[in-house]
Amino acid sequence: MGIETEIKFEVSPGDLQKLASSRSLRPSDGQIAEHQHLVSTYFDTPDHLLRRQGISLRVRQVGKKRIQTIKTASNGVAVARDEWEKRIDGNVPDLRAARGTPLQRLLSRRLKRDLDAVFSTHVHRTLVPLRPGNSRVELALDEGHIRAGLYSSPLAEVELELKNGSIGDLFKTARTVAQLVPARLALKAKSQRGYDLITDRPTASVSAAKIVLPSRTTLATAFQVIGRSTLHHIAANEPAVLAGLPEGVHQMRVGVRRLRAALWVFADLLRCKQTESIRSDLKWLAGKLGQVRDLDVFLATHVKRLEAADPPIEGLGDLVSELEYRRAVAAEAAKAAIGSARYRLLILNALEWIEDGAWLRLRSALRTQQIRPFAADLFARRIAKAKKRAKDIDKLSVHDRHKLRIAMKKLRYSIYFFESLFDGHKSRKTLLRYKDCLGGLQDSLGALNDIAVHQRMVTRFRNDIENRKSEPVAFAAGAVVGTERGETEKLLAAAEKAARKLRRAGEFWC
Numbered sequence: 001m002g003i004e005t006e007i008k009f010e011v012s013p014g015d016l017q018k019l020a021s022s023r024s025l026r027p028s029d030g031q032i033a034e035h036q037h038l039v040s041t042y043f044d045t046p047d048h049l050l051r052r053q054g055i056s057l058r059v060r061q062v063g064k065k066r067i068q069t070i071k072t073a074s075n076g077v078a079v080a081r082d083e084w085e086k087r088i089d090g091n092v093p094d095l096r097a098a099r100g101t102p103l104q105r106l107l108s109r110r111l112k113r114d115l116d117a118v119f120s121t122h123v124h125r126t127l128v129p130l131r132p133g134n135s136r137v138e139l140a141l142d143e144g145h146i147r148a149g150l151y152s153s154p155l156a157e158v159e160l161e162l163k164n165g166s167i168g169d170l171f172k173t174a175r176t177v178a179q180l181v182p183a184r185l186a187l188k189a190k191s192q193r194g195y196d197l198i199t200d201r202p203t204a205s206v207s208a209a210k211i212v213l214p215s216r217t218t219l220a221t222a223f224q225v226i227g228r229s230t231l232h233h234i235a236a237n238e239p240a241v242l243a244g245l246p247e248g249v250h251q252m253r254v255g256v257r258r259l260r261a262a263l264w265v266f267a268d269l270l271r272c273k274q275t276e277s278i279r280s281d282l283k284w285l286a287g288k289l290g291q292v293r294d295l296d297v298f299l300a301t302h303v304k305r306l307e308a309a310d311p312p313i314e315g316l317g318d319l320v321s322e323l324e325y326r327r328a329v330a331a332e333a334a335k336a337a338i339g340s341a342r343y344r345l346l347i348l349n350a351l352e353w354i355e356d357g358a359w360l361r362l363r364s365a366l367r368t369q370q371i372r373p374f375a376a377d378l379f380a381r382r383i384a385k386a387k388k389r390a391k392d393i394d395k396l397s398v399h400d401r402h403k404l405r406i407a408m409k410k411l412r413y414s415i416y417f418f419e420s421l422f423d424g425h426k427s428r429k430t431l432l433r434y435k436d437c438l439g440g441l442q443d444s445l446g447a448l449n450d451i452a453v454h455q456r457m458v459t460r461f462r463n464d465i466e467n468r469k470s471e472p473v474a475f476a477a478g479a480v481v482g483t484e485r486g487e488t489e490k491l492l493a494a495a496e497k498a499a500r501k502l503r504r505a506g507e508f509w510c
Helices: 013-020 109-114 167-180 190-199 219-235 238-242 246-265 273-306 316-338 341-356 371-389 398-421 428-464 468-485 488-504
Strands: 002-010 034-044 055-062 065-072 080-088 116-130 136-148 151-164
Touching (some): 013 136, 013 151, 013 167, 034 190, 238 246, 273 316, 273 341, 273 468
Antiparallel strands (some): 002 080, 002 151, 065 080
16 A cells, blocks of 8 residues: 655646746756556446445556556545555456555445446646655646536646655645646546536535544544544535535634634644734634625525515615625625635645644644544543633623534534544433534524624614615515514524523533
8 A cells, every 4th residue: 555645736738838847847857748548447336335345446548558547535625645556467457456456345246246447537647756854756738628427627737746755845835836826726637527527516515524533543543544534524615616606605604613613623733923824814704704694694594585575675686686686796795815826825824733743843742642532631621611601691791602513513513523432332422412403502592693693684774875866675674574573582592492402411521
């Protein structure tokens, strides 16, 4: 087994030419660039069993050679992946070479019978050997297409593979590429893009993936696993945000919140200037997404449901049009942010911080601490504090309810991060009860916070209106907020009920 350590970027064909001619990426030690034509055929069953198991199987033709490669899917945004390579004879897989790989456990008569080519990639590759620092990095400039039957999709990628040396030198080279062209971190392997082509998947939002942590994981490793997952959650929703999908905005915003919650959970471990820079950029991104999401919630859950009111609310149609216009403006601002150099660098900087951040060279005793006792202590302290704060929830001010909501959200994300450590048979029911209580409490507090946000939004909205023709719009906005205020008492009662359940819930972390 080998470990492939690489960073991939998506670029335009024109940018590939620019990188190929850049003086900053000239071959080292008098070597010359090598050109290859690669044809890679990917194999799977008709029901895509390998894909569902997180395995890819390909046979690559490089001149007269045939190389079989088995890879495992990465968990989140990962720099390193396991791979098994073997030179074979012929153009079909040699399943004897799958011994000792994750594919071995799937080998059955049916799989051997059903295994067939599903798509292929045809790539012209320019290989440039580089020597950043004391390391060896191979730069691959790939241009070509993915083909499946009558369908094809263009391909233009940059791959940077660390052959030997430090991961810091790999990121140094990646930063050079990012400075030369507007390169976007590639989240999908060529195999994933091939499957997307044959299944004809439309652009869609991406939800958070499950996080699994072995009980003996150290704090440093646990944060890296969580960090990769949350960063993938953010970056994987780029297409959905750029397509203007409301759920894409929501999911990217959730990803940002999850990563910010991870900063809170691991605050003592991550304390350094680099972390503060990441925190600042995440706050900037959250602000861009938050404006769109607030308008989406106001429109979808509170304004449009009053369109069927009898008698009709004067000015409601004009209010919907005005809010949709403002939502479109906010969405364009969010798209511009996602398309900016600041965002692209945020994703690259965050990946480098997760994999090779300054925090990894500080506080060694904390880095090597076991994660399970750390998580148990976190839950014991934070849940006790949350129960105390939620005791008199009906007497809290709007500001204090907002602070409690944020605390509950951080706790909920923390449980999501660490639940695999406590999902044994004895604690599973208690854990599920906690998740249910926190979810109900957060939903009620979230709805109350939405009302407060909408009240502030309408106040600003009214201040923007200067001519009498817009008075019906202002009236409709006030009517919508008035109906929301009527829900406050019911939401507070639901929050109190969830808080009582939380106080009675047992401890799942013991």
